[in-house]
Amino acid sequence: MPRMSESGAYGTSVAIGGLPIGISSADPEFIAMLERRYAGFLGAADDAAIRLEVDLVAPARIGDDEELEVGRDGRRWTMSRGDFRADWDPISKQGRVRQAAYPYAIDSVLRIVHSLVLAERGGFLLHAASAIRGGRAFIFSGVSGAGKTTISRLAPSDVTLLTDEISYVREAGQGYRAFGTPFAGELGRPGENLAAPVAALYFLAKGSSDAARPLAASSAARRLLRNILFFADERPLVEKLFRTACDFVSRVPVYELTFRPGAEVWDLVR
């Protein structure tokens, strides 16, 4: 049973990339649902660096077919989609979410908040599977259908999956680190809550044989920028993200990985 705070709300904390985001609600069932969904990524609610207060409403109270919009209202970020309205103040680190009692809305809010925080800190969320092998992280990026889940399913036993859908990457020291995320794709299970230095980035392409072809930095940067999840159009943040992407491809080997669905493709990933 989730713990009730002095204010009468129930809360939990979801820590991705070492950043705990506290989530509170008056409904203990909702918090319990989140704790099941994000098991493996839970932290102490009291330690949360960012806090989101969730107001649960009936599903019909929010417009169903609205597209995602992220903007700025003064210093607060505002986010809305058919199934939620949210705002978040990066100074006070407090935010509110108005949504129905489904996990998908808060899942999206978490992704948006992480993408904003990461952009400031020299990192990004990427449409990519990622995994640790031999203490190093390998990232496999591609749009839906490119093979992120397929290559995750083919992973041999010495590989630890960080995610099959959304990778979390952040600058660290002389390079970049990839962190596990609970954001699952078709594999249907969260990644492991671990991190490792990024050894290589592969852009996936299905083919009739297995081959890894090094990409020139400019081509790698174009592809990387296409696959980064970023929702805001604020100039300083977009410029920062651009610099991060260019820096990443200058420091991390990037390949196009053509593969046919077979476990042998992992022979190329070392």
Place this chain on the structure above:
Amino acid sequence: MSETYIKRSRDTAARMLGDEMIIMSVKDSRVFTLNPTASIIWGAADGITTLREIVARDLVPEFEIDTEAAYQDALELVGQLAQEGILMVTDHPIPAEQP
């Protein structure tokens, strides 16, 4: 004969990677890659130097090409970049913006 002046749009972020310039439109996140020749023109697009001067000063000695042919190619290129909204092209100098 009127001159052509070019200036990089302030709504762009750019960085040289290898021998190519990669440019992103900050307004809509579109990404462009310029080859070495176009990268030189982009780098010299200060709004003050004419395109003809840029071609004669930076391209002709570097690539040992015919000046007039290079200038016509450069005109076509800057027209395309202007259409994409990442380069300003005018017939008069474009002063530096105040900070």
